[in-house]
Amino acid sequence: MFVPGIANRVLRPMLGIVDPLHALTMPERVAANSGFDVLCHALESYTAIPFNERTPRPENPILRPAYQGSNPISDLWSLHALRIVAKYFRRAVKDNTDKEARSAMHLASAYAGIGFGNAGVHLCHGMSYPIAGLVKQYRAKQYAVDHPLVPHGLSVVLTAPAVFQFCAPMCPERHIEAAGILGADITSVKKEDAGLVLADVLRQIMHDLDVDDGLNSIGFTSEDIPALVKGTLPQHRVTKLAPRPQTEEDLAMLFEKAMKLY
Template sequence: MSKYFEGNDRSCLSPSKVCTASHHASGSQVVSAMAGGRDRVGYLLKQLQRASCMCPAHSHTYTQGIEHAAMGKTDYAFEMAVSSIRYGEGVTKELGMDLQNLGVKKVCVMTDKNLCRLPPMQAVLDSLTKNGINFQIYDNVRVEPTDQSFMDAIEFAKKGEFDSYVALGGGSVIDTCKTADLYASSPESDFLDYVNAPIGKGKPVKVALKPLIAVPTTAGTGSETTGVAIFDYKELKVKTGIASRAIKPFLGLIDPLHTLHMPKHVTANGGFDVLCHALESYTALPYNQRSPCPSNPMNRPAYQGSNPISDIWAIHALRIVAKYLKRAIRDPEDKEARANMHLASASAGIGFGNAGVHLCHGMSYPISGLVKNYKAKDYNVDHPLVPHGLSVVLTSPAVFTFTAPMCPERHLEAAQIMGADISTAKTKDAGLVLADTLRKFLFDLNVDDGLSALGYSNDDIPSLVKGTLPQERVTKLSPRPQTEEELSALFEASMKLY
């Protein structure tokens, strides 16, 4: 099995070197194709470019991007898109005023039946009532939504003819509300039209959505910042989703008081999602190595690969996780820890919402979708459930052992942030160092001992691999490509952690 984790020790290619190499190659190809006067024109333009000021404000080097885009191979640009965010204790009381300022007439409030009975819901209703907002409540959101639960919410939204939406809850609620808003705004669309390819058609969203205000009550998905909505597609028994900047919330109201109502295991699994969002987006394939280059900016995916801006948010979130997650889990009254984890969730969301995630998430979708009898603690549900954060983190030691040879420095940096001593570590050992650090972190929190603790065995590996293969939206962002045999080895290595 260890052979699947071997690889060369080359570091991540410098983005500038990648772009420069691609540019020179494309330039030579273009020049060789020119004839007569065009040769001379091309030569003179290159001489002028070399002689000009090279600073971004005054140079003419923008032509590199134009030539590179025309090649249609790897991308040459990245785009940062994020919802507006407002953070602060008690900020939920401003919700009604925000809706009033928007001039809305009829609001759909989406939540789940558990939250309906808790103080965060009361805070929302108090604000709406105080400000005279007309609203209807949909409280039938399913924890870990399915295509059917999405369609039920869509039907409610279509009948209600709402002009705005409020989502109160974790990622399940916010993702359900995004989807209801999308399809109510595009009533003629088939459900699979916007679902990610190859499961759906992956059509770009061209319709205008109604404003959606997200009020997250968990510290995990970062869904209040992203244009992504995830669900279980029951026919294939895998998770998939919809990814488009067009569906990101208009505003995220991050009120850390709401996290005080999260049970221990909900806090833990949400935190594991933040951890993997940060690690995966930081180690994802660089944006200028992702292909194909879009022919139109609207076709550039929400998940674009690691980039200099998303890197900042990913590392910031990772530092918060390392400092506060254990505290937030062990002491529900630790307001400082829970408030910081709430902010870390949004920070990681900004990072991965634009850079994307890769193998931990791609492999997690069949782990959740193929669940047999496992029911997570602290989740008040009547169906078998592997929480998303748990399904993601259990493969992380194996995944980062596998990906480390492609950018070992980043893996070592992550391990150091998580508490490892890397003073004598060698780059060839980066994956093992990070994997051991993650195992110790999970062991200290008494996390289930691998996939076998969820009811899986080696006999399930072919089905788990089959469920991973359609997740190209994320698996292709892995810095290291993977074969079916390598995916099998990763699942096998994740059966037991300790």
């Protein structure tokens, strides 16, 4: 049974403690999945619909949704987090004794959190909820649980190449910039190729860090797509922040593309 997440303004904490020592004991797969969540937080908030195009627009600001869309302030935090991820992510996953890398990624998590806490995330997260909620028999490696589990970061990143290729035509410059930060050669990239370039660099990072080869590899098939789409449709809190509107057919196409990555 798919159970949606609970979100409310009053659940937001007043104080957060960022202690990098807590990040040193994470197993490799936990570090990888946590890092991919950071990566997608930064990418989604930077490519979210601009704040001045966000609707509805209540007259009283207190009634505006918590997620505002990309804006000049959130952009600073998201891009800074992305640069840290590009420099330290692989190191942090491969070596848990690398205090510099683990500490940097822990801080990047906070930076990206400030970014998406204002701008919001979009399709990768909206599509992740049914992936995690409809898990069958998949058991994540190096997680101390005795039941099927798709970790959040994994459920988010599996759709990322398809999502950013889909959204890129709406803000190609931002997708190209992000691809460049993550290591792609963007010297002569055309706007129409923005999505392909970002999708390719994401797949390379995912391959380097041993991410499962798409939704097929964690137990889903094309027959599950209607249920995955149905689970995504109510997630308006985030899906409406995507720069490109999506139909049920679009969502089905994205899930199909995410079935196999490499």
